Amino acid sequence: MKQPATFWGGLGALALLALGGTASAQAIAAPETGGNGIKVGSGRLHPYFDLETRLDSGVGYFTPAGIPEPDSTPVSAKLSSDVALRFRPGFRLDIPSPKLAFNLNANLDYVMYTGLVTKNSSAASRMEGAADLIARINPDAPLSLEVSDQFARSDRTRTAAVGVGVLSLFNEARARALWRPGGGAVELVPSVAYAVEFFQPLSSVSPIGCAESVCDPTAVERFDYGNLRVGAEGRWRFLPKTAVVLDTHLDVRSYFNDSTPSASLLRALVGVAGLVSPKVAVTGKAGWGQNFGSTGGGTFLGQLEGTYLYSPTLSFKAGYLRMLEPVAAYGFFTDNRAYGEARALFGGKLTARVGLALDFLSFDGGRSDTVVGANIGPEYQFTPWLTGAAGYMLGLRSSSVDGGGLNYTRHEGYARLSVTY
Template sequence: MTQPANRWRALCLLAMAASWPAFGQSVDSGPRNGNGLKVGEGRLHFTFEFETRYDSAVGYFPPPGTTDPTLVSDQLSGEALMHIRPGLKLELPGSTLSLDLKGHADYVHYTGLITPGSTATSHLEGMADLNVAFNKQAPIGAELADHFQRSDQTRSAAIGAGVLSLFNEVRLSVPLRPGGGAFEVTPQFAWAVEHFKASGALPPVGCGGPECDPSLVDRFDYGNVRAGLQARWRFLPKTAVVADAQFDWRSYAHGDTPDALLLHGKAGLAGLVTPKIALTATVGWGQDFGAASAGAILAQLEASYLVSATATLKLGYARSLEPVAAFGLFRDDRGYLEAQALLGGRLTLRGATSFDLLSFQGVRHDTLYKLDVGPQYQFQRWMVLGAGYLLGVRSSSEPGTGINYSRHEGYVRVTVTY
């Protein structure tokens, strides 16, 4: 596809997006009883999001002059993208039965303005969340939830950039609240699957392992069955003892990675230290009873500070132990800082940063730094304009561009909700 054709397509999509605020204004001119369509006691909302984004390391594309879309460069390249996200949100509140459904389709268009030939990798992503709750205030309740997502943000810590993930998890929880709710215990059961697909056909320079070879990325496909138990006892009005234990059986559809049988549990305190400071402190242990046969201390320490009625600050550290293909297990030591403020009832300023030290079973060690900052302004209750900058820096003891990179992203997004 030629450069003029790409520019013409970009202008057409921009014009289409520009027409949506006018549509939102016309449908909002009716009675002031809230937007959306009334469904029983709830409402059905239609949403549309248009986003322009620059990503400096978005994927692997055909080299200049190549007509074969299966032949791609082995270096990460930058590109200007457009995300077109039509969606919906359904809210049906109720004390006996409540339902929340939200989701969107996301067409990711690679414009070819920076890297010619990238348009062939344009693709469809999406997300859907369903939550059905029964008897939310009763001594015995039930919650059924499902989360579906197709994205280039995978859940596998071992895989780098240039990979698409298809993930789905269904979860059943049964909250038990004897004695008025001061004590609550929740058995849980979940089943998840994730499949991976590489966006390129060549492995990155200097890396031939399964974590960056497109022909081997399906070795990370997995199914995960989780059984867990969460408990909370409020021994003070705003302070509780918390405990969480869960067992994961992780199996892999391809390759020779043995199944993981991982048991981990934590316990500690959560609540208000002062009217403005909330603290969570838990500690525990994780142990694999499979072939990896390794264990580690688990912990979380998090403090939240209410700077004002509209501004919050959160600081924390967490250590986790998780299964992963090709390596067996990895430990994640993560520090994070988040801040958010609402100014004038319309302008939201937010910022988040984190640093992860990933220690894989064996000799591989990765570091991952993330920064996410940006404003968001609500012009009308049906239209929000947001912008942001994201920085991701990853380095590994193993070679390869897919797991050693600096990624800069900037975006502008308009969201319309009816």
């Protein structure tokens, strides 16, 4: 039986953990792409289409040659490679307004494995998609409200514990208010969000050597969950370019089909963010995370991040983050993350980016993982409606739990053309 695993679940979850600073050096961004679009009220609708080809060394684990299918024999311990084509039609709707600003970006993404390298990989072909909606009420007023929703159907699950190939259906609805009393020196941002994630197995067999439940694709649906997050952020600019910041969040996680202990994680961090010089921005936070669930447990939390604006077209960012998050099968885990990024803009059309991340994950119960991620590549705007991009992505994971599903190296090289009206 074929198992089209992709095994970037941990990286997808970890990318959501980083907390942004309240002050930073000037950001570097490429020009907006797209033609005139279609007029919708005071805004514009921009249809687009992405065509991407990707050489992927981690398409999945497949039954060894010579074994008839279907068969209950464990699949190969080595990841298989193949060439994939991705067809991604979508649209972007932007409606600016001082009373109700509206932004929507949605797409369908058909992933087609060609079988050029691995004969039977076409079974891994699937439909994915994503949508992001943000509506801002009175965005420029001292008191504003933001309502948003994020939807994704993808193999990049947000559950860091899962190592098998799974298809994730994720949706999170959010609401937050931004209150700036007294001219904006003080900002208070209460928020609430509710997320659900459902998993679908992409195989009925496990990789060789994996005996843990997180490696069994037939049981992955047990990790379906709902997560309620209530938070409050505060910011006081006691100097023109420096602020005291406060971040507090409470996550209440429950699982629909599993005996994983429910987690109630409270995290609070306080610190300072500001410009050390016109070119250097620093954010420093420290705090504590506590699990009020049945298993208990708490730990020190913190973040230190610096951004250096070498020039208006070249910037560097590096930092360290320690965070506590709920997770299936174990209840919660601690992530120690070191990360860095460099961005450059050449001639107003060519954007280059290098991103690196190293995560040390410690799960409640003793399991520990190491995750390495890299993303390198340029993007070039040929015309206002045509953009090209190419790059390389590395995903490497090793775990104290044996099994191919949790220990792998994945290389991806891609080239993409985007047409936007």
